[in-house]
Amino acid sequence: MTDRALAAFDALAGGAATRRELDRGGRALRWIEAGAGPSVLLEAGAMSPVVGYAAVFRELVADFRVIAYDRAGYGASDPAPLSLDLQVDDLIAVLEEVGPAVVVGHSWGGLLAQLATWSRPDLVSGLVLLDPSHETFWRDAEPEPHPDRTRPPADDPRAKDVLTFSDELAADISRSVKAKTHLLTEACRSCLQTDDQLFTYLDELPMILDHVDELAARRTRGVWPKIPIVVLTATKGRPAEFTPQVIAVQDSLAAQSGARHQVVPDSGHYLHIDRPDLVAECIQEVASGTS
Template sequence: MNTGAQDPVVAALSSLVPNGVDRGQLTRESGRHLRWVAAGTATPPVVLVSGAGEVGLDWAVVLPSLAETARVIAYDRAGLGASDPTSRLTLDSQVRDLVALLDNVGPAVLVGHSWGGLLAQLAAFARPDHTLGLVLLDPFHEDTTAEVPLAVRVSSNLLFNAIPVLKVIGLFDRIAANMGRTLAERCTNDPEIQALVTEAYRASYRTSAQVATIRAENRLANACTREVRAARARSTAPDVPMRILTATRGKPPALRQRSGDLADETAAVFARGVHEVVPDSGHYIHKDQPAAVVEAVRAVLAQVDGKAP
């Protein structure tokens, strides 16, 4: 993916953010690059961590509002979007990349969705001195798998296993275009800007390697239970403001109940943790109820700045 004015993600987000966005990058092992887009100037920075298989562009609905009061950084994990792949994708490699980003941009508030919510927690455990606060949006928890109906688990595995094949035969590009249009329509009513967002989303999944990373991340989520439990057991949550938002739609009752219970448990680990249920929201809370997400991030920022208890 090109950088600067020719970068479709930069072009799309700059059309949504009054002062535009810029590209940043960090060189990791073997010379690979971890890349992000950033908008806004106020400190402290806010780092956005996307769900499994998603890219920084996934935050396009809330990024303009967040950039009004903070320096907002939305990064692409290794192998996705503009970031180079890693030789071996693991939970540890993903956490280390996020920690390296935190070390680069300075102490920050972490905002994580789904799988990104788990990564944000693990990065906070690993680098408490660089974590100023947390906002977790319907975060993935390793103990929810048992409550997912078997039929759903089987169908999901079949879908993710088929993704590389769909890319080869051209069907994935149609899926990406449809998802890009849906995202664009949530961002703006301007058809020209919608076209830019749609094209940027398609560009984020242009190669077969990018699409294969979607499958790899979802497989990683299904296989990380023991590793995550061990990390929780040996870690201490930093004393920082924390909000966890959970969805109300799209889950079977048992899974919804279990997710809520685990969210309560997660919030209780943090001295200043708060769990809030977001009405009329599906899993992608930042798209379904963006105002709730912006409010939660600003509440945490206010606590970081000492403006609220």
């Protein structure tokens, strides 16, 4: 089978991208890597492919070793029963292989990056958190049912919305790069080709909501290392009544971690798609230790 994500990233890297993998007890975690220099690991949000970082990847590859990482069940990585420990431990395992690294995390990926940092601060040289998730946002959320794995995932009533959202996101990613459009579209589609991939998309939010109390407990126990951190908060398209709360939560995160917090009014939630230039600048800032 053609590795469509590798083909897209390879084109953006001028033919220098490679696929690497790590054995996790008989299942493979896979990532795409290109460039030389300080290591930067890109972690996507829930129900989002790492291909979404394509424009940022292109900005960075001349100056950094860039690692575009697929969580278990996403992209080219083998599936596994989802749990909080699995996702944190997998990220740490990849960082043990490629790190220390600046970790760039979007949304749920931003919270996973924090959890990994508290567990293994020696592996994280800096953080860039893009509209990071916070357990406070889910405190009053209704539980989401886990998908029924005895039936095809396409039968799940949420599947159609997931597939529609994925197509819309693919179009946004292609527009953000303004090049290699066909390759990027095909790369995004390849992330939802199998039942296991769709099950992962459907199961991730229910898994997260199962762990809200545990996330709060880990934050309470977490100790922040003295590393450069930037937090970006997007406000475009967010309901006005929620914006002050979101900014306040991220202000608190910045105060606790010693981060620089920047509100970005001209970007929606997908900062790495809407403002890849700003995200790349923040990565440069953190990598140079000046945030």
